[in-house]
Amino acid sequence: MKQKEIPYKIYLEESEMPKEWYNVRADMKNKPAPLLNPQTLQPMTAEELGAVFCDELVAQELNETDPYIAIPEEIRSFYKMYRPSPLVRAYCLEEKLDTPAKIYYKFEGNNTSGSHKLNSAIAQAYYAKKQGLKGVTTETGAGQWGTALSMACSYFDLDCKVYMVKVSYEQKPFRREVMRTYGASVTPSPSETTEIGRQILKEFPGTTGSLGCAISEAVETATTTEGYRYVLGSVLNQVLLHQSVIGLESKIAMDKYGIKPDMIIGCAGGGSNLGGLIAPFMGEKLRGEADYEFIAVEPASCPSLTRGRYVYDFCDTGKVCPLAKMYTLGSGFIPSANHAGGLRYHGMNPALSQMYEDGLLEARSVEQTSVFEAAEQFARVEGILPAPESSHAIRAAIDEALKCKETGEEKTILFGLTGTGYFDMVAYEKFHNGEMSDYIPTEEDLAKGFAGIPKIV
């Protein structure tokens, strides 16, 4: 069949948008290992998880059997406000690279949160509302997840308490103000509002905070305030379930035009975007219906998959969340301060970790200067100024397209463009001024992180 002429951007009709999320774990032969209670080292029960998370989300977290889960009507209505996101044919980039490769990207940045995080935020807010809760708590670093959650809570008239790492609260006031526009209360962490916050302030009076501390404050507030639960923007399997909307839309759009990608590339921090993008394609691979090459791209400064260990570890530096079996650098591992490109999470979603362990997924790491070079090149020819995180995938896509130029292969590449970099201009400024450097952890650096991993057989 002759291919239809492919437009620059493929937008699905509303009627073509997915009505179900795809739960890739249902098709995995080797299931991801269960979350463990850090006290008992037994698998977390629904009841235990329900003290921290919403009931319906707990059910999704534990569901390894249903391949499809209906997207509630209210969430689908919200999706229609900013979705379908475009599947873009990168004609200009192809021309600039002079490559025979065909490059596509799924662009998730055309919404005020600036990224794909909104896909899960709205689902989590919906289930919280449905359960009759008053509000939710979360932590945020630079603010991408906090922004998405604020938007979602505003839509469902839920209270949203965000603990923002103090240094970001003070030095990156723009995202804070976006969150306030959506009615969230944003508290610099550590704060006087929690027991753990007060302790830390007493012990370290001048501290500028950390993500671990913000998580601890958010969890404490959720578990000690009537009608509140804690929500998380990545790492968990429920988040990957919601994010499958990215891959499903991509697949529907590609099928419509008879396009089959040879290679699917996503950046990987906690795994929410990568897992969502590849989900339905991985499903075909798991069921033996088709084959694809999947590539996870991570920063060389925080190489969870490429240099991490596949073991049980704490999900948070505060060690208050359940233990997960995953590729990890140790919850105490912190990338060098000169790392500007996001994706600084020490671990990786458990399902993706299992897929990587099973050889279903490749991983590679890239250095940040080359990531920003790719970002700038992409911005100039494709018109979109990408988030540093997304630019890891751009780097790998460009590298693959250049390989095709050498070999003459006409590969079809799909990558995830998770978001825009409008709130990351400080990092771009460093890059423009030649002040950006690369950092690769030494074996000693890694050993320190590994030392903090609990010994669980």
Next chain:
Amino acid sequence: MKQKEIPYKIYLEESEMPKEWYNVRADMKNKPAPLLNPQTLQPMTAEELGAVFCDELVAQELNETDPYIAIPEEIRSFYKMYRPSPLVRAYCLEEKLDTPAKIYYKFEGNNTSGSHKLNSAIAQAYYAKKQGLKGVTTETGAGQWGTALSMACSYFDLDCKVYMVKVSYEQKPFRREVMRTYGASVTPSPSETTEIGRQILKEFPGTTGSLGCAISEAVETATTTEGYRYVLGSVLNQVLLHQSVIGLESKIAMDKYGIKPDMIIGCAGGGSNLGGLIAPFMGEKLRGEADYEFIAVEPASCPSLTRGRYVYDFCDTGKVCPLAKMYTLGSGFIPSANHAGGLRYHGMNPALSQMYEDGLLEARSVEQTSVFEAAEQFARVEGILPAPESSHAIRAAIDEALKCKETGEEKTILFGLTGTGYFDMVAYEKFHNGEMSDYIPTEEDLAKGFAGIPKIV
């Protein structure tokens, strides 16, 4: 005919996108008055204009006869990268307001420049390239226009020299870095690179600059550097011609679904968005084919149409550009420093000024606190955080929808959502902190501005 069900967002197919701009002046009975040479007070000739502007753009500026002008293929290719922009049905806003009105908005913010300015920037860059020029110069305040021009020049590999008002260069570094990402050279104005800059620095050593000074530096550089011309992002008729793509796409989308707007609302600074949005609808009105209500919304602090005079005036505070007959507050008029909402231009596009004089167009002014209230309300229900400029139109659209609620009228309202406010969070922060105040110029304030208008009969 029964209306089709209207989706949340209407995207045209690529094949439906306009292939010609619409030149509304061709259908005006009373043409806008010609630009005058400030020395001779005679109409500017093409030759005189050609010393400052590109030849093809001069031809467009002077063309009052051709209703349609073909959009060159290269520009249409670029448009396909970020257009068509969506025509959005504001279902959520309608529900929140509980109004029988049907509200639509044309959203121009889904591109990295963050606004509609890119529509004209790419056209101006194209004609500069076609003429074999090396580059263009311009000025920018907060940086929206400069960003759009940088993106356009990058695409056509043209040099782009932006003079950025020094206080913005220093205090608003984010847009500066976006421009640098696109390869523009951004110079804080006043600078040592021009005669006028050096003069001003000598006279006022500590000055933080002004838009007038930046214009003067950009024009001086364009006219004294081989292979350069000056480009402008608003006010000129050529800019409105390019921006007609907004209205044309809107009309095609509405016609496709059998929607006829009763009222079309746009914010008005220099007039580029308003003029572009209403153009094809105004054409129908001018030709007696249909009737629409057109509303220009301007800030109460800079009320060019509602309180200005229709006379010849300088287009720039530096008085280096041609004289235009327009509604003006005087080129020396500067809105109070507490004005955060953009649209601070003292005059108005000549064609729009003539339409207003002829009663084809209404105008109203709104105060900035109420503008930010509308912005926040809109952001929460429609998910898009709007630019302060765009929010003037939102304010008026909400007011009209609330009137419909009182009267029970089911009016169809279309407004222009020109851009996003991601780089305007400082203004939002003032609003959130209750530090925003309103300002309405007194008669004395206006008299000072009027005093600077040249006496030309």
